[in-house]
Amino acid sequence: MxxxxxxxxxxxxxxVWKLKQSPLVKQIYIARGNAGSWQIAKGVxxxxxxxxxLAEFALREGIDFTVVGPEAPLVGGIVDEFESRGLKILGPNRRASMLEGSKVFAKDFMQRYQIPTAEYQVFDDAVKAKRFVMDFGTPLVIKADGLAGGKGAVVCYDQKTAMEAIDRIMVRGELGSAGRRVVIEQFLEGEEASYIVLLDGDRYIPLPTSQDHKRLLDGDMGPNTGGMGAYSPNPFVGEETEKAIKHQIIERLIRGLKEEGIYYRGFLYAGLMLTKDGPKVLEFNVRLGDPEAQPILMRIKGDFMKNLLDFYEGKAINLEIDKRCALCVVLASRGYPEKPQVGGVIYGLDAIKEEDVIVFHAGTDIKDGKVIAKGGRVLNVCAWGKxxxxxxxxxxxVIESIKFEGMQYRRDIGAKALNLL
Incomplete structure (x- = not known):
């Protein structure tokens, strides 16, 4: 296929790396991809x-199945477009994708169906938002309503930070239309968890648990990013906690979607805070997380392409999970996430000899035959271990042997888990 x-x-x-392992896949394309994925798939x-x-390409090339990675095309209706042309594609449709496309939609949905989340207020007026901050106090979290590439949530420990965030998002419009409305919500404390399932109507299959590291700097300091590293499994998600996540979050979400006539098929990501009062939802995403997908996919054994096809067709699937742990460290450019510096040549990739290590490319390109840094997050150095x-x-x-100008990364990925696994 x-x-x-x-x-x-x-x-x-x-x-691409995982799906290409399937004997079902004869040709794999990626649009557009990067310098790493082009080594194992044909760039489009x-x-x-x-x-x-993309739909016209899929028709022209006779594509049998499409898997969507990022949220923007899902929110933009890629599934609706492909399905209207009779093309098979895995992902939620435009209406279902509003769970990520609008923080206001998601928060109101959670409130309607008693899905545990932080208390919140919605504002489309900067003056009223600032007045609320002065009355409510800090800490709190300010979130742009629309898609902002992981840069739309600001944790505010003091009033000055909150006022600056409102000015940046609502007054100066630095996030464009995504910041026309904001959600201001209660600050939650606890350990974070990423809980991702394959969802089809009222059927769901949990993927391995994981924990992301959103903040730029060690010790969970600095601005929020798209993610600076992740590992799986998440030791903070025990049996009782997972039972609560399923019953109070995933199954209530499914009931709510059904009640509102919203059909959902694809990956569903619940970003959670494990508070002293139980798990609460920080956000819903309508796709695999990044970088959580990397360690999760590393731990799924067998033919994942067949798993996805069977799930798409309504058949029962049984995911076999590697007992080993997997961990991912993101190497980012100087200036990320605000203004990443790009264009530097990456050195050391050919010299990697460590067993059970794989480097997934993120923001890379090829120029004059050399791999260069093209985006904010450049490389994902991933490893399996007992x-x-x-x-x-x-x-x-392995990271010690990789170099590019302005390279930065966190040195504490997985540190919280060391005494628990």
């Missing part, structure tokens, strides 16, 4: 937001 993967980042490189020079162009510590040690050893 011919397969199309849509997206440019580390998640998509990992998807169509932007992932060019939905009609423990988080083992995987972590391998990943950080």
């Amino acid at each position: 011919k397969l199309l993967v849509v997206g440019n980042g580390g998640r998509e490189h990992a998807l 020079d169509i932007d992932y937001l060019d939905i009609k162009g 423990s988080i510590k083992d995987a972590r040690d391998k990943a950080y050893r």
Whole structure:
């Protein structure tokens, strides 16, 4: 079969790597991809937001199945477009994708169906938003309503930070239309967890648990990013906690979708805070997380392409999970996430000899025959290990041999889990 993967980042490189292992896949394309994914798939020079162009390509090339990586084309209706042309594609339709496309929609939905989340207020007026901050106090979290590439949530520990965030998002419009409305919500404390399932109507299959590291700097300091690293499994998600996540979050969400006539088929990501009062939803995403997808896909054994096809066709599937741990460290450009510096040549990739290590490319390109940094998040150094510590040690050893101008990364990925696994 011919397969199309849509997206440019580390998640998509990992998807191509995993799906290509299936004997069902004879040819795999990626639009547009990066310097890493082009080594194992045929690059297609169509932007992932060019939905009609991608659909026309899929028809022309006889693509049998499409898997979408990023959220923007899903929110933009790529599934609706492909399905209207009789093309098979895995992902939620435009209406279902509003769970990620609008923070206001998601928060109101959670409130309607008693899905535990932080208390919140919605504002489309900056003056009223600032007045609320002064009355409510800090800490709190300010979130742009629309898609902002992981840059739309600001944790505010003081009033000055909150006022600056409102000015940046609502007054100066630095996030464009995504910031016309904001959600201001209660600050939640606890350990974070990423809980991702394959969802089809009222059927769901949990994927391995994971924990992301959103903040730029060690110790969970600095601005929020798209994610600076992740590992799987998440030791903070025990049996009782997972039972609560399923019953109070996933199954209530499914009931709500059914009640509102919204059909959902694809990956569903619940970003959670494990509070002293139980798990609460920070956000819903309508796709695999990035960088959570990398360690999760590394731990799924067997033919994942067949798993996806069977799930798409309504058949029962049983995912076999590797007992080993997996960990991913993101290497980012100087200036990320605000103004990443790009264009530097990447050195050391050919010299990697460590066993059980794989490097997934994120923001990379090829110029004059050399791999260069093209985006904010550049590389994902990933490793398997018998423990988080083992995987972590391998990943950080490999990082020592990789260099590009302005390279930055967190040195504490997985540190919280070391005494628990």
